[in-house]
Amino acid sequence: MDAPTATSADNGTSGENGARGGGGWFTPRKQPAEGRPAPGGTESSARGGAESADDGRIATPSRPVASIRPVGTGAERAAGTPPRGVAVPQTRTAPEARRPPVSAPHETPAPPVVPPYGAGAAYDASSPYGGNDPHHGPPQHDTPSHGGAAPHQSSAPHHPHQAVPSHGADAPHSGPAPDPGGPGSVLFSRVSDQKASPDAILIRRTMEEIAPVADKVTSYFYALLFVRHPDLRSLFPAAMDTQRDRLLKALLTAAEHMDNTPVLVDYLEHLGRGHRKYGTQPAHYPAVGEALIGALTRYATTTWNEETEAAWVRTYTTISQIMIDSAAENERHAPAWWHAEVVSHDLRTPDIAVVTVRPDQPYPFLAGQYTSLETPWWPRIWRHYSFAGAPRSDGLLSFHVKAVPAGWVSNALVHHARPGDVLRLGPPAGSMVVDHTTDNGMLCLGGGTGIAPIKALVEDVAEHGERRPVEVFYGARSDHDLYDIDTMLRLQQSHPWLQVRPIVDGRTQLPDAVLEYGPWNEYDAFLSGPVGMIRSGVDTLRGVGIPSERIRHDSLEELVAAAD
Ligand SMILES: NC(=O)C1=CN([C@@H]2O[C@H](COP(=O)(O)OP(=O)(O)OC[C@H]3O[C@@H](n4cnc5c(N)ncnc54)[C@H](O)[C@@H]3O)[C@@H](O)[C@H]2O)C=CC1
Structure with missing residues (x-):
């Protein structure tokens, strides 16, 4: 999530009992049905108060923040009337009055409304991370002004860059963000509806319903947020087109995957830490939650009912609490930026x-x-x-x-x-790092500026004095584009275990070039570059016998986002 939702600091730790029962910071109109455990009760755990409850869901951390009320009056929300000052996107007819509660959840897993944030994100991000930038900004000849007028078009994140889960390497200040789409990654794999918690099922139904109107939900969400809390606008970039999407996407993605506990906790902790640089505070979270519930209420007209709202409130409360706790913990030993x-x-x-x-x-x-x-x-x-x-x-x-x-x-x-x-x-992130506990060979594919982290990996191996074979394939469109080949060849001269092969588009292209060498089945693989290269690279490397879990690369979600 590259936009701030809120977070940081520990000033959300007042004694207010906002997270009790299933209510969280919200005051759902009706308490959850008997026998439906709240996500975790009130016990905090060693990792910021979030851990698996017996039913596999994430426990609600004990750090309460503040009670909040749903956006708008109950009458407004029931009638689908927007709160004063909030414009409704025009292309949609007025929402229908709320329909009766839906019947028992069906068993068919629904596709996600939004791609899971890579972290990826980062995503941060997503995702965060084509090129290095948006493809919809001002024309290249435009000189960006110093804090000047708002750009008219969006900017997508630079390069995507969440690696597939590493083999145990910890980032200094930030855990690996998930790479939901990464080949071989189990992150954010969806829990089947048969195993899903009741809240997860209700949330998926909301997600299915809003999928066709996701843009409108997004617009409405931000309209609510900024009309109700104009002070929060300054935390976001002047141009919101793409950026704004990331916050809501991250929230919805997290909500949809609440049952995937350990992965989700890592993801949210990463998000929480990453949001410190935006200046977000715990007090911002309820505002975001209100806007979220407000937007869902308006657009999920068929599936929305009190039970569903209670599920969203519980889930959002858990999400935000994990983020706040993570930011507060991180604040003790790392700057926000x-x-x-x-x-x-x-x-x-x-x-x-x-x-x-x-x-x-x-x-x-x-x-x-x-x-x-x-x-x-x-x-x-x-x-x-x-x-x-x-x-x-x-x-x-x-x-x-x-x-x-x-x-x-x-x-x-x-x-x-x-x-x-x-x-x-901001803080460092990503888990495409060297596993120094093995001496497996390393097969590295760097396309274009994607060579940057590959060079870092090579230097890392050199500094550890290891003698593992490292094979680097450096791809570029032309000789001219091999801008860092001299550096790489110098490294090769210094290190007998390193082989650098420039691959310029022509007879063969980057991923395919590895087929002329090998065998690779004993190697760990590292891929960095354009999304197309990573996709085809993963296929190629699997084809030569490298198992998915030994292939690490940037987050595809972030790469795709960068091409928006
Ligand atoms: N600057 C950085 O720190 C990092 C950048 N990246 C990403 O690396 C990318 C670099 O972009 P450029 O330098 O413009 O790369 P580019 O478009 O010049 O391509 C570099 C190499 O990738 C190959 N390639 C491109 N698309 C392919 C496809 N669909 N299938 C197979 N091979 C393909 C090309 O043949 C070439 O060998 C960007 O997407 C950037 O986000 C990734 C990691 C770090």
Whole structure:
């Protein structure tokens, strides 16, 4: 989720008993039916108060925040009348009056309304992370103004970059965000309706209903949020087109996967930490929850009833509490963001720059991870970039940035950033990291600027003094696009265990090129680059006998989002 929902700090820990029973911070009109356990009761656990209840659902953490009321009056909501000041998207006829409660949940699993956030996200993000930027920003020749007028089009996240779950490597300050779509990933795999909790089933039914009108739900959600809480608008970027979508998507995705407890907790904890940089506070969560319930009430007219609302309230309360607890815990040992001064700017091609920055305080991360980055020219627009090297003793961080057409942040970084400019960095994320507990060979495919984290992985192996074979296939469209080949070949000269093969489009293309070498079945694989390359790369690598669980790559969701 690259937009703030709320979070951070521990000032949501007042003694208010907002999370009791199934009510959470909300006051559902009717308490949940007897025998339907609330998601977890009130016991907090060692990991921020969230753990599996006996029924497999996530326990509600004990840290209460505040009671909130649903948006609008009961009469307004029942009649589908928008609260004062909230415009209803025009393309839809007025919602029907609420229909009677639906009958017993059916057994057919429904497709998700929105792709699970990668983290991916990041997604953060999603997702966060094509090119390096949106494809719908201002024309490339436009000079981004310093905090100037709102762009008219959206910007998608830079590069996607959540790796498939790692083999036990922990990120310094942020756990791996899920990669729901990653091949071989079990993250966010859907619990079948037969095993799903009652709340999950009700939530899925809402999701199915709103799927065809997801855009309207989104518009209405943000309208409610900003009309009721205009102060929150400043936490979001001026241009909301894509950014805004991410918040709601993340919430809906999380809600839909509430039964997938451990994965979801990791995801939400990551989101909670990642939201600190937006300046979100615990008190913001109820406002978001109100808007969420308000939007669902309006558009899920067939399936919405008191029971469904209670399920959403419980679920949202749990989601937000995990995020708040995670942010509060993270606050004890990590800043919400880092300022980082540009110390060098190396234009390698007319549209690719290597930007090196010095953070204002130590920035711990692992090779293969990425960060979120905000420029002074586009406040509150964050993009993901991988660290183009392993951690250095001088603390400097480098990024490879390709200016893509209409990419606001990438163009600013390539064409405007100069030494002395100060950027902001969010926390590190991603789990495409080296597993130093094995000496498996490493097969690395880096396409275009996707070579950045691959270079970091190579440096990491070198620093660990390992003697495992590392084979790097560096793909590019032309010789000219192999902007970092000299660096890679120098590394090869220094390290006998490293083989670097430039693959320029022609007779063969990047993933297929690996077929001419091998065997690879004893290797762990790392893929970084455009989504198409990752997709075909995963297929190719599976085909040569590398099991899915040993293939790591950026989040496909984030990559796809970046191409929006
Ligand atoms: N800058 C960074 O830190 C990172 C960037 N990325 C991502 O890497 C990508 C790099 O973009 P460009 O440099 O413009 O790459 P590009 O479009 O020039 O392609 C690079 C390589 O990928 C291959 N490729 C592209 N599409 C393919 C497909 N559908 N099937 C098979 N092979 C394909 C090309 O043949 C070429 O060898 C972006 O999507 C970016 O988000 C990923 C990780 C880190």
